[in-house]
Amino acid sequence: MDSQVLNEARSRIADDVRIDIIGKTQHTDNDRARLEISRSFVSDTITAPSREMYAYAINASLGDDVYHEPTTAALEAHVARLTGKEAGLFLPSGAMSNQIALRTHLKQPPYSVLCDHRSHIYKYEAGGAAFHSGAATIATIPSNRHHLTLKDVKEHVVIGSDVHFAPTEVIALENTLNGTIFPQDEILAISGFAQSQGMKMHLDGARIWHVAAETATPLKDLCEPFDSVSLCFSKGLGAPVGSCLVGSREFIQKARWLRKLFGGGMRQTGILSASAAYALSFNFPRLPEVHALARKLEAGLRGIGVEITSEAETCMVFFDPSRLGLDFSEISESAASLENPIKVYGSRLVVHIQTTPEAVDDLLSLIKKLADEKAAAGFVPPSKPETNGVPKDVYVRAGVKPGKS
Ligand SMILES: Cc1ncc(COP(=O)(O)O)c(C=O)c1O
Structure with a gap:
């Protein structure tokens, strides 16, 4: 092929490859999306990076x-x-971080992981513990319907050399779990027991920030x-992407290797890390106001006569x-058809750093109006x-496939 023909062919391919995904209305679309996020009680994962976060992140290093x-x-x-650990590893997602942690702790089956039956690691990671680590999971129901106790753990854990069973090698706790705070003295009791049995303790602390902010306990103490x-x-x-797994130097070295094996080794992550750093510096201090707004929502619901099935200990409230x-x-249908729509999704209401007080007031007014119409x-x-004050531990979603984030 002569060079002119070659250049024309290249240029046609370049035309095919080219795409502009930033539409002419993108700025106004984004403003609308931010408004929608401020009125959505579906999850805190929907929070969008602010302009200030992006402005900070663009200065990140380029390695x-x-x-x-x-x-x-x-x-x-x-x-x-x-968190008082020797090393950390930046990962693309919380699920990968949990699963790599398990895979790093667990070496040779048979073994089991004991966790709360509502935990993300058990319910919402697509059976990852079985797939990635060949682990059986002992999904335990807390007898108090709030958090696992040492007694619950002792009753369900597998110890010994009976070949019928898969011995427990990891106890995986979650804090917060469904927005509730795990009492630290119970965690200490469980970890003392785990240590005495040579078991490892893993924490899914996706929202441990909320515990630190609410209880004024240093993260180091919570993670110890x-x-x-x-x-x-x-x-x-409110950062766009990312989780951090922490542990001993040796543990993180192995986890880094497994991150590559899992396909989670990333390249120019500076912009993501800087967004996370911005979130730590400027969004973490705002969590107490988020929790106060969640409590205001809970109080409003109670005022209308709605049953609260799990209280707003941090950013979530569950209702019936x-x-x-x-x-x-x-x-959810009435909320979606408001002139200024609100998104709700089953029994869980999540308040986040971008939820506005007006959204809370509007949701309460709507439920009050619907209740008045029923009356x-x-x-x-x-x-x-119906629950006599005992929290329900299963939350219901309205006409949607099961899911959680
Ligand atoms: C408690 C908890 N752990 C882990 C995850 C998984 O995080 P990701 O969605 O980043 O995989 C979630 C997701 O929301 C979560 O709520």
């Missing part, structure tokens, strides 16, 4: 993280120091009982509107709450 990325290394070292902890930047803290004659789909149509609420 390749499989070799060495300076701002990412600085973030890993910072989170390790903050654990051999490994996974912390997320992309949920309550059936005592008012309402179901979840009625609420006017003759619905009489039952006299006693």
Whole structure:
């Protein structure tokens, strides 16, 4: 082919490859998306990077993280120091961070992982413990319906050399779990027991930030009982992507290797790490105001007569509107058809750093209006709450496939 023909062919291919994904209306679309996020109670994972976060992140270093990325290394070292561990590893997601932690702890089956039956690691990671680590999972129901106790653990854990069973090698806890705070004294009791049995302790601390912010307990103290902890930047803290796994130097060295094996070795991660650093500096301090807004939502719901099935200990509140004659789909459909729509999704309401107080007021007004309409149509609420104050540990989603984030 002569060079002119070659250049024309290249140019046609370049025309095919070229794409402009930033539409002419992108700025106004984004403003609308930010408004929608401010009125969505679905999850805190939907929080969008702010312009200030992006402005900070664009200054990040430009290394390749499989070799060495300076701002990412600085973030890993910072989170390790903050949590009292020797080393940290930046990962693309919380699920990968949890699964790599398990894979790093677990060497040779048979073995089992004991966790809460509601935990993300068990319910929402696509059976990852079985797939990646060949581990059986002992999904344990907390007898108090709030958090696992040492007694629960002792009752369900597998110890010994009976060939019928898979001995427990990891106890994996989650804090917060469904927005509730795991009492630290119970964690210490469980970890003392785990240590005495040579078991490892892993924490899914996707939202451990909320515990630190709410209870004013240093992260180092919260993480101390654990051999490994996974912390997320992309949920309550509002960064776009990323989690950090922390543990001993040796543990993280192996986890880094497994991250590559899992296909999670990333390249120019500086922009992501800097977004996470921004989130730590500027969004973490805002969590107490988020929790206060969640408590305001809970108080408003109680005021209307809605049953609270799990209290707003941090950023989530779970409710059951059936005592008012309402179901979840009625609420979510009415909320979606408001002039200024609100998104709700089943029994879980999540308040986040971009939720506005107006969104909370509007949701409460809507539920009040729907309840008044039911009452006017003759619905009489039952006299006693069905749960007698015992929290329900399963939350219901309205007419959607099961899912969680
Ligand atoms: C408690 C908990 N752990 C882990 C994850 C997984 O995080 P990711 O969605 O980044 O994989 C989530 C997701 O929301 C979560 O809520």
